[in-house]
Amino acid sequence: MQVGRLRMQAAEEGGRERERVKERETKRRDILFVRAGEHSEKHQRRIGVRVAMEAAMDLMRRMPPTQVDTALSSLLLLLPQYSSELLSRVDQPLQVAWDAECLKHYLLCDYNRDGDSYRSPWSCKYFPSLEDGAQPSDQLRKLEVEANEIFAIYRDQYYEGGISSVYLWEPEIGGGFAACFLIKKDGSEDGQGRRGLLQHGLWDAIHVLEVGEEDEGLAHYRLTSTVMLSFTTKDAPSVSFSLSGSITREMQADLSVAEGHLTNMGRMIEEMEGKLRNGLDQVYFGKTKEVVFTLREPLGSLTATSATGQSLQQVVMDDILRK
Template sequence: MADPFDAALDLLRRLPPSSTSENLSGIIALRPDLEEDLLSSVDVALTTKRCPKSGRDYLCCDYNRDGSSYRSPWSNEFDPAINAEDAQDLVPVGRVRRMEEALNAAVDVYRELYYEGGVSSGYLWALEEGFAGVVLFKKSSAANGAGKGGWDSIHVLEVAESATKRSAHYKLTSTVILDLGLKSSSVDSLELAGNLTRQTQQDLPLGGLRDADVEAGHVANIGRMVEDMETRMRNLLQEVYFGKAKDVVGDLRSIQPLSEAEKDRAAHRDVLSKMNR
């Protein structure tokens, strides 16, 4: 008999990517014992909540979740509130919290410049050696009911500092979830959805001797890596995936009228006949 967890993952891979969230909820309803493993293993479109203390929106994922509560990066508090003893282990403090605050300020500027809207969030937590975190972006749009578009990017990182804290090793795993849909009289309905994951590792220097300089260096390094990865993945989606989809659609149905297509074929036959004389 197949392992239930493996079977669930295999089923999700075979179902439409645009319905992953709904299908995941259905599987969890059938097998509640798989909830934690599935939520930590399956990438789904991000959801948004509003911080009751700051009034700002933030993104929810498995990395800022405890049960049904989510931690806001703006207030550093869970909503709904959780047990105080549990919160001590789940809420970052000290240098990690300072870097988290600086990271959120930086990605908020990046989001406004590159996305011109949407929501961003960054979360960090301490490890035995170094720290880890996630940077999230979400942008959704609708074209007057004729179409939809959704971009969710999830950047998970691990950071290991050198003994001298003059450099650090960064490991970044990025996933982009894309969901596009169009409805019109010319194409009826068209949907393009899926996700792309890439990974990179770099050793980068940390400038300065003070703790504040080291913390600022980490935020700058993380920001540059996320920016470079997003640019790479966007170009890959545009050049490879959209280009391939365009070729497939073009092979299935020509956008030229039949009369124009027949003229092209006739001209092609005429050229071939003259070459064979």
């Protein structure tokens, strides 16, 4: 009996419980439904962001490299909501400023900017002057001074002129430090071209280095480098010949700090610049030449695919077959 009543009770409770569960489930489903709706909308907007950014980056790799400035400012006007991402992903040619105290040129980037002023690596002062502009720690500044001196010698030996600037800062996340090595060279005959071969010639190199905290005598270095260049030669009077381009590459290494950070960073940058220069020269420019010479084949020189070459092949084949 008792058992039976209990069972009934249980069944009743079970029924109520089921109802409650059902109720809760419906509610949850509603909530889920609302959330899913919210989610998909947000999701779609996120996809929109990705599509727009991908489209913008696709445009950047198709527009003439000499017009990066125009292309980027146009994209910023069309996509003002993605400005920060655009500015962080597209490299622009470096701007030059004048250090009125040390009477030297220096280069501008986001790492020496505070408000509308830019800190010079030479005097460590901001131009236009800024009272409380951000400053690196004494220790970093010491390394920065040394880095600027050595890098200027390096720049002179490879570039025979140009302007260089090095900036160091402490990253917001994690230990270690970050550094940015910049070089700009105007190699035109009116600029600092030593041989007067270029009507126009610009080289911009941006090297951003992240250096991890020292661990058992080793530090992790991560280098991201971009080279942008353009030049117009003056080989023949009636012919204009311009090449331009930009490439970005990354390099990482764990190195002993026994010889100091500066030596390690310098060697990485030297190796990277050599690779980028070589890549542009041999691979990229070589590829454009290949394209030109397949569009218009040099006549007289016989190739297997040229019309002359093929008709000659035919003649030879006919001759062989006849014999």
